[in-house]
Amino acid sequence: MQLVCPAGSLPALKAAVRQGADAVYVGFRDDTNARHFAGLNLNDQQLENGIAYAHQHNTHIYIAVNTYAQPDGWQRWQRAVDQAADLGVNALIAADPGVLAYASKHHPQLNLHLSVQGSATNAAALAFYQDRYNIKRAVLPRVLSLAQVKHVASQSPVPIEVFAFGSLCIMAEGRCHLSSYLTGESPNLCGVCSPAKAVRWNNEDGELTSRLNDVLIDRYSEGESAGYPTLCKGRFMVNGQRFHALEEPTSLDTMDLIPELVKIGVSAVKIEGRQRSPAYVEQVTRVWRAALDSYRQAPERYQVEPIWRQTLAGLSEGSQTTLGAYHRAWQ
Amino acid sequence: MMKLSLGPVLFFWERDTLMQFYAEMAEQPLDIIYLGETICSKRRSLSLDDWLGLAGDMQQQSNAQVVLSGLTLVEAASELSSLKRMCENGDFLVEANDMSAVHYLSQRKVPFVGGPALNIYNGYTLSEFIDAGMMRWSPPVECSAKIIAAALNQLDELGVARPEVEVFAYGHLPLAYSARCFTARSENRPKDDCDLCCIKYEEGIPLLSQEGQALFTINGIQTMSAEINNLLADFPSLQASGVDIARLSPRAQGMNEVIAAWHNVRQGELAPLAVQGCNGYWHSRPGMVSVEEAGLC
DSSP states (O other): OEEEEESSSSHHHHHHTTTTTTTEEESSSTTTSSOTTTTOOOOOHHHHHHHHHHHHHTEEEEEHHHHHHHGGGGGHHHHHHHHHHTTSSSSSEEEOHHHHHHHHHHHTTTEEEEEEEGGGOHHHHHHHHHHHHHOSSOOOOOOOOHHHHHHHHHHHHSSSEEEEEOOOSEEEEEOOOHHHHHOOOOOHHSSOOOGGEEEEEEEETEEEEEEEEEEEEEOOOOOOOOOOOOOOGGGEEEETTOOOOSSSOOEHHHHHHHHHHHHHHHHHEEOOOOHHHHHHHHHHHHHHHHHHHHHHOOOGOOOOOEEEEEEEEHHGGGGEOOOOOSSSGGO | OOOOOOOOOOOOOOHHHHHHHHHHHSOOOOSSSEESSOOOOOOOSSOHHHHHHHHHHHHHSSSSSSEEESSOOOSSSSHHHHHHHHTTOHHHHHEEHHHHHHHHHHHTTOEEEOOTOOOOOOOOHHHHHHHTTTEEEOOOOTTTTHHHHHHHHHHHTTTOOEEEEEEOOOOOEEEEEEOOOOOHTTOOOOOOTTGGGGOOOBBBEEOOOTOOOEEEEEETTTEEEEEEOOGGGGGGHHHHHHEEEEOOOOOOOOOHHHHHHHHHHHHHHHSSSSOSBOOGGTTTTTTTTOOHHHOOO
């Protein structure tokens, strides 16, 4: 089972390679990828350097061109695909059938992975992408239980990659317009969710408030820890109750599930967090490498070391972790 | 004349409520009626066979084209096999809301409707779906008039004939789908023991900010807009944008009046200058926004 790690900068890429990632995924500096955040991602020179560095160390590089192309910007997506092929990346991660069609037609030698943004949650959907675009792998959305992952993997025409650690999307990826409903910018079209430019922090009546395009996402009394106002993680009113009506600020952590994921035949686990620091990438990659190696060396004796858990907990949103949808009760 | 369609009922209603609703709808000036459960496979006040039976009855009782709408988030094996059976029904057009349905329908080489849950945003992608058999495109609800027009122009440049274009013109906007059931969560119930509690909320549960601003509507695993998206005041620009069909999404009350208002305007009555609700997406703005100068865009 391969370990696929994120990088939003050259130092993060190098850290992932050094710590033993099997592959590192990156994006261009524009809205062609789903982490189009200010100051993030690699420029052309950094990409060339990063790819050379990774390949020297036998690490693969994947490039995500995984947003949905806007008609007026189509050339950007086309250019991103061409550039990925020219750079000699090991795979292109894409979601838009138009982009996949272009890549498979013009660069048949380029390995295509279906992005999580493609929202393929079952074998028939995967078959569509495999038939038409010859995808070599698919990343499953974080909405399936472990039993469902097992079923999809057993029927899938292509190898499966799943999310193992990082921020948790409560909605099926590629199927959420909440951000554009409030701010006008969405993951599908702009590569952003709850964009930073729409965020406003205030002190109102002694309370810290977070707003997204003026909409109150949460308010915190003194001493309460405040998180980034991703809109699905705010506290709202439903039936007269104030609570995290959609999702708490928690992170996915599936280290306990490694044996089951291997048995199911999952071919790669993915770490979320291209927007995170090189230090985050370094620590998560180190811990996950250790865990996967430990399992490989002695599967029957595998158990999660307390130090791994401590390290990851310190890196998690809200310092809380969950098995997410893999554990049916969470749903 | 622009066609009017009635989208699938997105809420969980009792069997009798559904039957009575469709009996009324059969009398309405509708050109297309979508039938089927698109949100949650546990909602079985009508089984697939019941829906097929209803489709046959509606076909006879009304002049509308009847279309079967498929499930949007397809996870379980049972959901996939039921969807496959719907795609193989042989009589009725199917609206695909997931790529699994697109796969089944294209394999059978039958024309289909691409529902708003399919991510089709540009002409190149449109041509892929048209090649797979899509004859009607209902764009994602976050698409603006500009994006739709640009995508269709791109399709023209590719030399591919345009599909019919159907815009989500009235109703709570379907915004997101999740593994989690938010209605069950709001009642402190696990999803596997939800007791089908969404049946109590005929038009979902309002989700408000802590300041009381209505933001979303919780509808099982679906999150919808709190506001009603209403493009009636934008009717002239819908027409100018080459939209063939306006989709009206069922609400618990007052659909006859909604349909009548749209019918009057499409028959030549002047569109109102402003209506209640939001129309931001159509105007390239946040979806929740109400653009006052509607009709002038």
